[in-house]
Amino acid sequence: MSNSSAEQVESHEGLRVYLKPRVLGMLFLGFSAGLPLLLVGGTFSAWLKDIGVELAAIGFLSWVGMAHSIKVLWAPFIDRAALPLLTRWFGRRRAWMLLAQCIIAAGLFGMAVTDPREHLQFVAFCAVLVAFGSATQDVAIDAYRVEAEAKHRQGAMAATYVTGYRVALLAAGAGALHLANMDSWTLAYGSMALLMGVGMITTLVIAEPEVQVTQGTYALEQRVQAYLASTVHQGWRRNLTAWFIGAMVCPFAEFFQRYGKVALLILAFIATFRISDIFMGVMANPFYLDLGFSKAEIANIAAAFGLGMTLLGAALGGLLVARYGIAPIMLLTAFMAPATNLTFAWLAFIGPETYGLVLAIIADNITGGLAISVFIAYLSSLTNTAYTATQYALFSSLMTLPGQFAAGFTGLLAANVGWVSFFVLTSFTGLPAIILAALLIKKAHPDKLRRPGID
Numbered sequence: 001m002s003n004s005s006a007e008q009v010e011s012h013e014g015l016r017v018y019l020k021p022r023v024l025g026m027l028f029l030g031f032s033a034g035l036p037l038l039l040v041g042g043t044f045s046a047w048l049k050d051i052g053v054e055l056a057a058i059g060f061l062s063w064v065g066m067a068h069s070i071k072v073l074w075a076p077f078i079d080r081a082a083l084p085l086l087t088r089w090f091g092r093r094r095a096w097m098l099l100a101q102c103i104i105a106a107g108l109f110g111m112a113v114t115d116p117r118e119h120l121q122f123v124a125f126c127a128v129l130v131a132f133g134s135a136t137q138d139v140a141i142d143a144y145r146v147e148a149e150a151k152h153r154q155g156a157m158a159a160t161y162v163t164g165y166r167v168a169l170l171a172a173g174a175g176a177l178h179l180a181n182m183d184s185w186t187l188a189y190g191s192m193a194l195l196m197g198v199g200m201i202t203t204l205v206i207a208e209p210e211v212q213v214t215q216g217t218y219a220l221e222q223r224v225q226a227y228l229a230s231t232v233h234q235g236w237r238r239n240l241t242a243w244f245i246g247a248m249v250c251p252f253a254e255f256f257q258r259y260g261k262v263a264l265l266i267l268a269f270i271a272t273f274r275i276s277d278i279f280m281g282v283m284a285n286p287f288y289l290d291l292g293f294s295k296a297e298i299a300n301i302a303a304a305f306g307l308g309m310t311l312l313g314a315a316l317g318g319l320l321v322a323r324y325g326i327a328p329i330m331l332l333t334a335f336m337a338p339a340t341n342l343t344f345a346w347l348a349f350i351g352p353e354t355y356g357l358v359l360a361i362i363a364d365n366i367t368g369g370l371a372i373s374v375f376i377a378y379l380s381s382l383t384n385t386a387y388t389a390t391q392y393a394l395f396s397s398l399m400t401l402p403g404q405f406a407a408g409f410t411g412l413l414a415a416n417v418g419w420v421s422f423f424v425l426t427s428f429t430g431l432p433a434i435i436l437a438a439l440l441i442k443k444a445h446p447d448k449l450r451r452p453g454i455d
Contacts (some may be wrong), residue, residue: 017156017322022148025206026157029097029141030164031171031197031212032199033035036104036134038172039192040127047185051117064124067131068138069401070264075139075250075393079386091208093147096140098203103133105196112189120188137199140397143389146380147209155321155329158376162314166307196311251387252394258384262444266382270395271402273375276338276430277368278403280423283410287344293354299391301357305364313369317357320370321377325447328376333371338430340364345423375399379448 017023037046048057080097082088086095107129116123145157171191179188256263288298320329343360346366350356379399383391414422 015320016162017153019428020149020153022206023153023156023160026145026160027164028198028202028263029144029206029238030161031166031168032101032160032196033134033138033141033193034165034168035172035195035199035279036108036130037068038169038174039108040131040134043172043188044127045190047180048116050180051115051185051440053116053120056295057120063147066126067128067135069397070159071139072390074136074395075374075390076138078139078143079251090203092204093114093140093144094206094208097144098200100133100137101196101199104130104137104426105193105200106352108189108193108196109135112186112193114374116368129245134438138396139389139393144206144209145376146383146388146392147385148206152322154325154380156318157375157380158373159314159318159369161376162372163311166303166311170307193406237451246343251384251390254384254387255382255391259444265436265439265443267398269433270398272429272432272436273334274371275401275403275406275433276341276426277371277425278400280341280344280364280408280411281427283408283414283422285412286411287348288357291348293357297354297357305358305360308363308371309365310372313366313371314373315369316366317370317373321374326374326378326381327418327441329374329444329445331434331437331441333367333374334430334434336367337371337433338427339414340367341423341427341430344418345427346394348419348423359399365434 022144067399082092083095083099085113087098089095090098107126110126111123111130114123114126141161145161146154148156158385162278178429188338284302287296288302317329317333340360340363347353347360379392379395382395410422410426413425415426
């Protein structure tokens with residue numbers, strides 16, 4: 001679609017963009033992606049603690065969640081490897097999604113029918129299956145989302161995905177805990193295994209996206225073939241070398257070839273954009289409790305009301321990106337994200353006032369929803385459809401890892417400077433993202449980039 005045609009579509013679609021079949025389908029794929037996360041995370045820990053498993057074992061089992069941080073390691077397989085029969089029947093993206101969903105459901109069912117007090121190792125094995133299946137599903141769904149719609153609809157795709165994802169977190173968190181409280185953990189995890197059917201049915205119903213490989217990508221692959229033709233390696237060694245270069249080297253070489261030195265600027269922006277949000281998220285609940293809010297107030301305002309504000313922000317972000325493009329909303333959220341940290345500094349100053357918490361949650365969560373929508377749309381615009389899974393996995397890992405590492409020191413900072421100063425200082429962590437966003441708009445305007453193979 002040409003830029004002028006895309007702009008005409010943007011100006012007329014409005015809310016109707018959310019009725020597009022593929023945009024609507026992301027609601028259910030988002031649910032499928034979000035469901036397993038807490039079932040091997042917070043809900044899993046609550047189950048183990050509830051039945052008396054030692055804290056040391058619970059701590060070690062939390063490592064299964066690291067699968068999401070290292071998914072970039074096997075994303076090239078999802079880009080390149082064809083699954084027997086499944087790929088032929090369903091296509092490249094749907095085959096991997098369906099396989100991952102089946103693995104998740106099987107793992108959850110195995111956890112449901114096993115008593116951790118008697119067979120903790122088997123439960124741990126099932127949890128590992130769920131975690132790796134979940135990370136694999138994320139890679140496949142991210143690739144599908146990028147390839148299924150043009151750039152101007154990526155904000156709406158992100159908004160519906162986030163909505164489904166957040167609803168799934170609510171089901172796997174509060175929903176599973178209520179089921180366990182009423183009956184048993186077997187019922188809770190068995191019900192969650194059945195709910196994975198939402199993702200399976202959606203995968204079977206949706207259409208495989210059609211993508212094209214650009215001449216530039218063909219030229220890159222041909223250079224690899226020319227190199228292999230001159231190598232002394234033969235047989236399986238040559239085939240393995242060809243696969244490794246094509247799957248592991250070409251996605252990164254293509255990205256740097258396409259953007260040149262600006263690629264480093266792009267990666268730096270991706271690494272810094274969410275740092276202020278991550279800092280806030282790590283310390284949020286300790287801050288609320290330390291300030292004097294009750295657990296009920298935190299649950300009702302920060303969790304339930306906050307979820308509604310996040311979904312509102314995500315939906316608004318999808319509309320704004322479709323109407324005005326990525327660049328202005330990206331720059332707006334780059335300013336707003338650290339600025340909302342100052343509302344928590346104000347809350348720390350006035351104390352445990354309910355109106356203060358409500359206002360802070362409105363500002364922070366609507367901004368967070370906006371940021372998620374525009375950032376997913378931006379990351380989607382950077383990928384080449386020949387390497388979507390690998391490149392997007394790299395971007396999404398880079399998006400969270402620096403902030404997560406640095407957030408480990410936020411407790412020490414808060415303890416030493418106090419809450420007001422803490423939130424003021426963390427707001428300054430957003431300055432690099434603001435500067436980098438402005439530079440990117442000048443040097444590589446997000447709305448003028450063309451995704452190879454789609455736009």
